[in-house]
């Protein structure tokens with residue numbers, strides 16, 4: 374017992390196995406030290422917080438997001454696929470200064486907290502290259518918001534035109550030369566920037582930790598992937614990549630490597646417990662999933678952005694059967710239009726129901742909530758978040774029980790997972806500190822953030838206008854190319870064939 378002690382009395386506590394019961398929680402130095410029946414004795418110096426008429430749940434954990442997406446909200450057109458997005462205006466992070474990088478992360482953190490999320494895994498990109506200052510600006514935004522985060526520079530050594538064989542040839546002459554001239558930052562330059570970031574981490578790792586994000590296997594040479602894995606091992610940090618997110622990636626991977634993307638990564642020695650794979654949709658149902666399970670790779674499931682970009686449905690039940698730890702993520706605010714973990718969690722459960730009529734195989738509300746808390750915690754590598762239990766961090770969300778979907782109250786877990794949209798969030802505590810209460814974020818000035826965001830959006834849209842205009846034309850052509858690639862007659866994973874033939 375070392376720090377400030379707090380007792381939360383009168384709440385309905387969502388504990389293990391989804392059971393909710395009236396209990397009191399004692400917190401010391403930001404951690405839960407006891408959960409007991411109501412009214413247990415504490416000394417007079419313990420601060421009292423009333424949670425009467427509240428459901429107390431562990432803070433949701435976002436296993437995959439990109440803070441840079443917050444400043445690009447609204448920049449991604451309707452009917453845009455993944456590869457169109459990657460070549461288009463919405464993905465642009467050009468012309469941003471350090472203040473913009475901080476601002477984008479602060480906007481993202483503010484939304485997550487408002488919607489009951491207390492920790493995230495952020496792959497943050499910088500143009501033209503990753504830097505210690507840029508990643509520190511992002512980490513500082515989370516620190517100022519009072520949130521936990523894993524922050525990884527999102528990196529690659531190939532442009533999309535180098536990543537997808539045949540793409541350049543499919544473009545008209547004028548665009549081909551323009552796109553062929555683009556180049557990613559050389560490997561050594563990027564890896565040495567990452568080395569600097571990892572060697573000089575200045576944030577308390579109880580709260581904010583570093584990682585590496587080699588973005589998409591096809592966008593990274595083998596030497597680059599191996600270099601990232603070596604660096605991660607050397608510094609004891611996690612890695613996250615976007616794996617088999619689109620049908621085109623899986624099809625092109627087969628052509629490029631002569632085996633599936635997972636098979637290729639396995640051969641490189643890239644699969645390990647250190648790695649988490651975001652999306653993981655277009656996998657071979659048997660071999661790939663077994664390989665991921667056997668090597669301890671974790672998965673970040675992103676149902677909202679998978680639907681928004683038309684990427685597909687991840688085989689989550691099969692992953693769980695193979696012992697894979699799966700978390701839930703929102704992905705960036707420019708590809709899923711928000712950081713709402715309640716919605717992502719609900720979608721994770723609902724989407725599991727379109728595969729067949731065997732109700733036993735569906736993800737229950739409890740399963741989905743487990744993924745969005747303890748499953749995501751495994752992706753982040755934080756051992757003591759995602760549960761309300763003694764020894765765990767006091768990351769607690771207080772939900773109002775007078776919200777319509779809780780009235781009448783019969784099954785708090787089901788009513789929360791299937792009915793909550795974040796509007797019932799009354800109070801958010803992270804590490805024993807209240808960071809949001811009664812509609813107000815207590816750590817960041819949201820009015821100021823809004824003003825700064827509008828100013829930055831106008832300035833950046835103007836500075837990037839030329840890039841945006843040419844990106845719009847290229848994006849359409851890339852979309853056509855990738856749609857065709859996804860449906861060619863190469864040896865494709867089972868689901869690819871079914872979809873293409875259907």
Ligand SMILES: [Zn+2]
Pocket residue numbers: 437438439615651704705
């Ligand atoms: Zn992503």
